[in-house]
Amino acid sequence: MTPFLSLKSLCLNLALACFAISGPAISSQQNTQDSSELALSQLAQDINKSVEHRSEAVRQLGQFSGANALIAIARASRDQHVELRLASIDAVEQWSEVAKWDVVSPLVNDASGEVQAAAGRSLVPLWSKLNSQQQQAIQPAVDHYLRQIQQADDSVATWLEVALVAQYQQRNLTAIKAYQKVLSVEPKTEQAVIQMAETYRVEGSNSKATKTLLSGLEEMPKSGAIAHSLGLSFYREQQLKQAGILLKRAVELSPNNPQFSYVYALFIQQDAPQQAITLLKHAVENSQSPQHLYALCDLYIQQKDPLAKPCLAKLKSSAPASIYQDLQNKYSQSTL
Numbered sequence: 001m002t003p004f005l006s007l008k009s010l011c012l013n014l015a016l017a018c019f020a021i022s023g024p025a026i027s028s029q030q031n032t033q034d035s036s037e038l039a040l041s042q043l044a045q046d047i048n049k050s051v052e053h054r055s056e057a058v059r060q061l062g063q064f065s066g067a068n069a070l071i072a073i074a075r076a077s078r079d080q081h082v083e084l085r086l087a088s089i090d091a092v093e094q095w096s097e098v099a100k101w102d103v104v105s106p107l108v109n110d111a112s113g114e115v116q117a118a119a120g121r122s123l124v125p126l127w128s129k130l131n132s133q134q135q136q137a138i139q140p141a142v143d144h145y146l147r148q149i150q151q152a153d154d155s156v157a158t159w160l161e162v163a164l165v166a167q168y169q170q171r172n173l174t175a176i177k178a179y180q181k182v183l184s185v186e187p188k189t190e191q192a193v194i195q196m197a198e199t200y201r202v203e204g205s206n207s208k209a210t211k212t213l214l215s216g217l218e219e220m221p222k223s224g225a226i227a228h229s230l231g232l233s234f235y236r237e238q239q240l241k242q243a244g245i246l247l248k249r250a251v252e253l254s255p256n257n258p259q260f261s262y263v264y265a266l267f268i269q270q271d272a273p274q275q276a277i278t279l280l281k282h283a284v285e286n287s288q289s290p291q292h293l294y295a296l297c298d299l300y301i302q303q304k305d306p307l308a309k310p311c312l313a314k315l316k317s318s319a320p321a322s323i324y325q326d327l328q329n330k331y332s333q334s335t336l
Helices: 007-022 029-046 051-061 067-076 082-091 095-109 114-127 131-150 155-169 172-185 190-204 205-218 224-236 240-253 256-266 272-285 290-302 310-318 323-332
Strands: none
Touching: 029 051, 029 067, 051 067, 051 082, 067 082, 067 205, 082 095, 082 114, 095 114, 095 131, 114 131, 114 155, 131 155, 131 323, 155 172, 155 190, 155 224, 172 190, 190 224, 205 224, 240 256, 256 272, 256 290, 272 290, 290 310, 290 323, 310 323
16 A cells, blocks of 8 residues: 555556455446446536535445546545545545555645544554554544544544544553443443453453443343344353354344344354254345355255255355355365
């Protein structure tokens, strides 16, 4: 990741980086997508249109990975209008790490404090992937963001954000204190319970993580997310019976959460393969995730289920070729 690039180099970099997250093109939709992308890119760069409309077009372009989108977003990040520079940061929020860095990193030194703060907030989740020079480059913008939100108010939402930033930067004791402050004000803050437990886990104290989650579940007995996290915590402690009870409870509390169904399916697949298949089918229906589909195909193969073949055909269009081929080879060997 390099801090500053020419417009041409930036667009080339983004074209490569965004392709990795764009997935396979769907031919029946491609013309419509291309048309929408072109229209939005033209609007984003039309100086005769209002800054408000142009900014919204830039944000919407973040869902595309074609050349028109890349050029329009790159130009917006260098535009004289603060609103367009902010919109370019929003547009790349879900992009790959390299692509996001290439667009946002120059903005940590922006003339606008608002843009600096937004750039710092956008890049701090990448902290563990950055080298020391890159971390030093964004630190003033991150500090600016933290000052900005703490001056604005002293709410639970602010302290959650302070804790999250500290967590990204591996300032774990600061994060824990911030989460404790949140829970002292509002004990029923699900995110604070889960993230504080995760911080304890990273610190190597799984017992404190489990205790935090148990307390959280007492406060919020209908929280599927806390039940799920507690199940994983028990699993790490090799308390498998308790882990199974909590992972199952998470699915019951949040039946439409595909990740909860996926994890519980993996947990029970050896002892209850048909129930696991049902859970994985449900997960795939709710997420369309290649990871979930892979697990379903794999379990079909293990069970010599005839649905393995059509499952693999579906996986081929959504998973990386090497991943698909590994599972296809496993299927071929199972049918010998």
